[in-house]
Amino acid sequence: MTTQPSQIQPTGIPEEINGLRMTRQRQEVYRFLMGEQSHPTANEVFIRIKEALPNVSLATVYNCLEALVQHKIVRQVNFDREPSRYCPNLDEHGHFHDETTGTIHDVKFKPGIKLTDLLDLPPNTVIKDIEITLRGQLA
Amino acid sequence: MTTQPSQIQPTGIPEEINGLRMTRQRQEVYRFLMGEQSHPTANEVFIRIKEALPNVSLATVYNCLEALVQHKIVRQVNFDREPSRYCPNLDEHGHFHDETTGTIHDVKFKPGIKLTDLLDLPPNTVIKDIEITLRGQLA
DNA sequence: GAACTTAATTAGAATAGTTCTTGATCTAAA
DNA sequence: TTTAGATCAAGAACTATTCTAATTAAGTTC
Ligand SMILES: [Mn+2]
Ligand SMILES: [Mn+2]
Ligand SMILES: [Zn+2]
Ligand SMILES: [Zn+2]
Numbered sequence: 432m433t434t435q436p437s438q439i440q441p442t443g444i445p446e447e448i449n450g451l452r453m454t455r456q457r458q459e460v461y462r463f464l465m466g467e468q469s470h471p472t473a474n475e476v477f478i479r480i481k482e483a484l485p486n487v488s489l490a491t492v493y494n495c496l497e498a499l500v501q502h503k504i505v506r507q508v509n510f511d512r513e514p515s516r517y518c519p520n521l522d523e524h525g526h527f528h529d530e531t532t533g534t535i536h537d538v539k540f541k542p543g544i545k546l547t548d549l550l551d552l553p554p555n556t557v558i559k560d561i562e563i564t565l566r567g568q569l570a
Numbered sequence: 571m572t573t574q575p576s577q578i579q580p581t582g583i584p585e586e587i588n589g590l591r592m593t594r595q596r597q598e599v600y601r602f603l604m605g606e607q608s609h610p611t612a613n614e615v616f617i618r619i620k621e622a623l624p625n626v627s628l629a630t631v632y633n634c635l636e637a638l639v640q641h642k643i644v645r646q647v648n649f650d651r652e653p654s655r656y657c658p659n660l661d662e663h664g665h666f667h668d669e670t671t672g673t674i675h676d677v678k679f680k681p682g683i684k685l686t687d688l689l690d691l692p693p694n695t696v697i698k699d700i701e702i703t704l705r706g707q708l709a
Numbered sequence: 710g711a712a713c714t715t716a717a718t719t720a721g722a723a724t725a726g727t728t729c730t731t732g733a734t735c736t737a738a739a
Numbered sequence: 740t741t742t743a744g745a746t747c748a749a750g751a752a753c754t755a756t757t758c759t760a761a762t763t764a765a766g767t768t769c
Contacts (some may be wrong), residue, residue: 550677684729
């Protein structure tokens with residue numbers, strides 16, 4: 432009895448997610464993001480996955496991140512004009528930027544809250560995406 | 571009987587707002603923004619106030635906008651990685667980005683809504699600023 | 710008001726995150 | 740195995756913004 436070819440790669444990530452073929456570079460980017468709550472930048476991803484893929488380029492990291500974002504595998508998060516950050520949390524959530532430490536924290540909504548119900552939107556508005564960003568201090 | 575020196579400038583803007591001396595350049599930037607709902611970019615402000623101040627520089631427009639924002643006279647609004655936009659509406663409000671037309675619209679909250687009450691924030695969190703951005707279509 | 714001091718403006722160079730270009734390499738299909 | 744398309748790597752290019760240095764304007768002191 433022979434074993435079937437596995438769908439799981441050396442990184443522990445399947446061959447394909449949401450219709451996106453998971454190349455080795457995409458696997459490494461995704462695997463790193465999945466283990467991070469810190470919302471790393473492209474450059475931070477680059478530095479980190481070079482450990483596993485010494486020849487990877489920053490352009491490829493950007494390409495991978497763009498592909499992952501477009502296929503809704505991770506999310507891109509922007510704070511003002513700072514470098515984009517990337518978030519593995521696909522649940523609806525906001526982002527709290529702690530000014531004291533510079534850290535970013537996910538913020539859940541209280542149960543049963545529908546953001547759009549609280550907004551004075553014109554009728555027939557189709558909302559495809561909501562983004563909530565908070566700035567402050569964790570006293 | 572002689573008239574007293576007026577505190578109002580040729581632009582109709584006072585000499586000082588929120589502790590910021592309103593130079594001619596700042597006046598023109600501010601006056602233009604006050605008459606706009608479109609959330610213009612720095613470059614759009616630049617193009618427009620050149621009509622009144624042909625020698626104004628883009629660097630000055632950026633300087634003016636930064637000063638106005640820091641003194642809470644106007645607000646800076648960012649959408650993803652697009653150029654910053656500027657908003658004269660100081661009331662608490664969000665921004666709806668209509669994907670079809672590319673236009674931006676202010677969105678009020680329904681009366682009596684406190685955003686922070688709806689979020690699952692850790693205790694002792696001091697929120698200094700909230701930003702809400704919506705993307706979608708005006709069907 | 711002249712001399713002095715500080716703030717603001719200008720033009721252009723510099724910066725930095727991101728995107729683009731091009732040629733090489735990999736993958737999947739035929 | 741050939742072919743076609745996708746992906747990758749390296750570096751150039753792009754662009755919104757910031758910085759630098761010189762000039763001008765405004766406010767202050769005599
Ligand atoms: Mn980071
Ligand atoms: Mn605009
Ligand atoms: Zn997040
Ligand atoms: Zn607004």
